[in-house]
Amino acid sequence: MRTPPASYRNAPQLPSGDEIHLDHVGHFVDGAEAASMALARAGFTPTPASVQVNPDPAGGPPRLTGTGNVCAMLRGGYLEMLFKTADTPLGAEFDQARARYPGLHLVAFAIADAAASHRRLEEASFPMQPLVAMQRPVDTAEGPGIAAFEVVRLAPGVMPEGRVQVLRHLTEQTVWQPRWLDHPNGAQCLRSLVTVVADLREATDRFSRFTGRPAQMAGGASRIALDRGSLEFVDVDTWTERWPALAVPSLPFMGQCVIEVASLDVLKRCLEAGGFAPQSTGGGLSVPFPPALGHGMWTFVASPE
Numbered sequence: 001m002r003t004p005p006a007s008y009r010n011a012p013q014l015p016s017g018d019e020i021h022l023d024h025v026g027h028f029v030d031g032a033e034a035a036s037m038a039l040a041r042a043g044f045t046p047t048p049a050s051v052q053v054n055p056d057p058a059g060g061p062p063r064l065t066g067t068g069n070v071c072a073m074l075r076g077g078y079l080e081m082l083f084k085t086a087d088t089p090l091g092a093e094f095d096q097a098r099a100r101y102p103g104l105h106l107v108a109f110a111i112a113d114a115a116a117s118h119r120r121l122e123e124a125s126f127p128m129q130p131l132v133a134m135q136r137p138v139d140t141a142e143g144p145g146i147a148a149f150e151v152v153r154l155a156p157g158v159m160p161e162g163r164v165q166v167l168r169h170l171t172e173q174t175v176w177q178p179r180w181l182d183h184p185n186g187a188q189c190l191r192s193l194v195t196v197v198a199d200l201r202e203a204t205d206r207f208s209r210f211t212g213r214p215a216q217m218a219g220g221a222s223r224i225a226l227d228r229g230s231l232e233f234v235d236v237d238t239w240t241e242r243w244p245a246l247a248v249p250s251l252p253f254m255g256q257c258v259i260e261v262a263s264l265d266v267l268k269r270c271l272e273a274g275g276f277a278p279q280s281t282g283g284g285l286s287v288p289f290p291p292a293l294g295h296g297m298w299t300f301v302a303s304p305e
Contacts, residue, residue: 011076013075013076013176014110014112014169014172015110015111015112016112017112018111018112018116018212019111019227019228020110020111020166020212020213020226020227021076021077021109021226021227021228021229022077022107022109022190022191022192022193022228022229022230022231023078023109023110023167023169023190024071024077024078024079024080024107024108024190025079025080025106025108025190025193025254025257026069026080026082026104026105026106026107026108027079027080027082027103027104027105027289027293027294028082028083028094028097028104028106028294029081029082029083029102029293029294030083030102030292031083032049032069032070032081033049035070035081035083035292035293036070036081037292038289038290038292038293039070039079039081041274041290042185042270042271042276042287042290042298043183043185043186043267043270043273043274044072044079044183045072045073045182045183045184046070046071046081047070047071047073047138047180048139049069049083050068050069050136050137050138050147051064051068051136052064052065052066052067052068052069052085052134052135052136053065053134053136053137062135064085064086065085065086065088065090065134066084066086066087066088066089066090066091066094067082067083067084067085067090067091067094068083068085068136069081069082069136070083072180072183073175073176073177073180073181074187074188074189074190074259075176075181075188076189076190076228076260077189077190077228077229078175078176078190079190079257079259080106081293082094082106093156093163100249100250101253101294101295102294102295103254103255103293103294103295103296104254104255104257104294104296105162105163105254106162106163106164107161107163107164107165107193107231107254108164108165108167109165109166109167109211110166110167110168110169111166111168113168114131114150114168115131117152117166118152120212121152121166121210124210124212125209126154126155126158126209126210127154127158128152128153129153129154129155131151131152131153132150132151132153133148133149134148134149134150135148138174140174140177141177141179145171145174146171146174147174147175148170149167149169149170150167150168151166152165152166152167152168159206159210160252161195161197161203161252161254162252162254164210184270185261185266185267185270185271185300186261186262186263186266186267187260187267187300188259188260188262188303189229190257190259190260191229191230191258191259191260191301192229192230192231192232192256192257192258193231193232193254193256193258194232194233194234194254194255194256194257194258195233195252195253195254195255196234196235196236196239196248196252197233197234197251197252198235198236198251200220200221200234200235201217203233203252204222204224204233207224207231207233208224211224211231213225213226219238220234220237220238221233221234221235221238236251239253239255243256246295246296246297254296255295255297256296256297256298256299257296257297257298257299258284258298258299258300259298259300259301260300260301260302260303261303262303263302264285264300264302267300268285271287276290278300281299283301283302284299284300284301284302285299285300286298286299
């Protein structure tokens with residue numbers, strides 16, 4: 001495993017070899033319009049809404065997966081706002097997750113070889129589903145395009161934290177279009193996801209096996225460093241000590257997303273203009289998610305550069 005760069009801004013978007021990146025996190029939201037407005041108010045540049053489909057193996061028309069999305073594309077990873085589009089198994093999973101709490105319920109990791117990742121997870125004793133091809137239509141500056149992926153999925157219920165998956169991007173240029181990468185708030189890269197769990201050791205060990213990366217334990221928290229980005233797990237007491245005003249709605253809880261920005265001063269002005277009251281926290285700035293994006297917290301940190 002290579003040493004992660006001091007800043008993720010200039011790292012390659014997609015992994016190579018056996019690298020694994022924190023690719024994106026997903027909010028489960030009510031609808032596209034409210035999510036877009038909430039992202040814009042926080043200084044992100046939202047993409048147009050897109051409805052996700054699966055290709056028909058028999059050659060028929062694409063079939064709805066059950067969700068669509070609006071995204072904030074970053075120079076390292078992205079933020080995804082998922083909304084329901086159909087009563088499918090994926091749509092039912094969406095409803096069940098939102099019944100626990102509205103907010104973050106998805107974390108995805110990018111790899112370079114989906115088949116090899118699927119085999120590795122089987123060898124690590126994870127119950128698996130077959131590899132699946134997914135795509136969604138996207139508008140590009142040149143006209144209609146397709147965003148396509150190979151997705152490595154675990155069996156339902158294996159990861160109680162939410163939808164935890166690995167994917168291989170097949171169409172980098174249509175997903176990370178230059179026109180969506182600049183944000184008024186200076187957001188650059190997805191840095192970390194913090195999840196509150198009931199059994200810190202068990203969750204940490206499971207995600208360490210899942211990512212193939214070692215973990216570091218420290219009191220009521222643990223951390224898994226990836227080739228880009230990281231995962232952190234905390235127990236309820238540690239979360240409550242950090243964020244006494246933000247209650248844990250249900251366990252497990254994907255509660256905090258850490259994002260690298262170009263300038264905290266620019267970010268602060270942007271958030272305040274959007275009606276947020278950022279709180280200084282350990283060298284960064286934190287705000288609760290706007291209500292349309294659910295229950296949880298953004299923490300923004302400055303690029304070391």
